[in-house]
Amino acid sequence: MRKTLYIIGLSTIVFSCTSQQNVKKNTYKPKTPVVQPKTAVKTQTPEAPKPKVVSDHGVDFFTTNIADPTKNDNTASYGSIVSAKPGGYKVVKTYFPAVAQNFRQRYLILHYTAIPDDKSITVLTQQAVSAHYLVNNMGDNEIYQLVDENKRAYHAGVSSWRSDKNLNDTSIGIEIVNAGYTTDAAGKRTFAPFSDEQIRKVAALAKDIVIRYQIPATNVLAHADIAPTRKQDPGPMFPWKKLYDEYQIGMWYDEAVKQNFFAIAQEDFTTRYNEPSFVFLIQTALQKFGYGVEAGGKWDDATKKTIEAFQYHYRPQNYDGMMDAETWAILQALNQKYPTK
CATH class of the missing domain: 3.40.80.10 (Peptidoglycan recognition protein-like)
Known part of the structure; x- marks a missing residue:
């Protein structure tokens, strides 16, 4: 009987202590408020409104460029806008035009x-x-x-x-x-x-x-x-x-630059005219400028006609199709002024 009472008493004490510990754990402690840093509010720059598509008697026009002219982009339409007319559907210009475009006419x-x-x-x-x-x-x-x-x-x-x-x-x-x-x-x-x-x-x-x-x-x-x-x-x-x-239309060479090349060209034509390497150099210079001539290192008929066409445009006083020092100097001056990009 005493043992029984002793065990019951001990259990009561243990239970009481455990309860006290739980009470301590759950005791409310006021928290110190933490001040959060304010997030900077980004102010969005409103997009500039696009010029509207103008309609006239059911025909749409857009005559304002909103693209980047430095990239040769252009959204203007010189004439009416041509659009599809799919059966049962409506083509709208809500987001017209995209800026990534340019002219066919180059x-x-x-x-x-x-x-x-x-x-x-x-x-x-x-x-x-x-x-x-x-x-x-x-x-x-x-x-x-x-x-x-x-x-x-x-x-x-x-x-x-x-x-x-x-x-x-x-x-x-x-x-x-x-x-x-x-x-x-x-x-x-x-x-x-x-x-x-x-x-x-x-x-x-x-x-x-x-x-x-x-x-x-x-x-x-x-x-x-x-x-x-x-x-x-x-x-x-x-x-x-x-x-x-x-x-201010088209290309032309600078006279001073041409004269600088001419002094060197005169010596080239005295000593190198028929060398295949020199002919090849001239043919590649014609190619670099824009002409579709083959560079084979020979004074062939296609090269002669290409030189003639070049002379028609840039040396009209003499258009015999023969490369001479002045024509060569003009070609080099033009290549320097209008390099291939």
């Missing part, structure tokens, strides 16, 4: 027709050749548009410049009414001049196009430049330097 190519005004119109509108514009020789203030600038005209044919080929895809073509050339018994070509009225028209038209499409000077070219083995237009009578000096 080149401006100049030609002559080699036929009179009336025949030029017939051929360029009714046959399998065309251009975006035709500049007549009638002394008026009209320029004929023949093809939408957003469409491909068939004016360049098999063509290349630098890394681009088939330039119909990426160019605007201007045809100029001009008689072209006649050939004498010795095979020498004599080219017809252009009228002052025509050149003023061409300059105004070209200036408008290169500004709107941000076409660089390196991409304003002659048909002969992009197809030198088969074309001569617009020939050596076309005043490229006048367009460069008075209208």
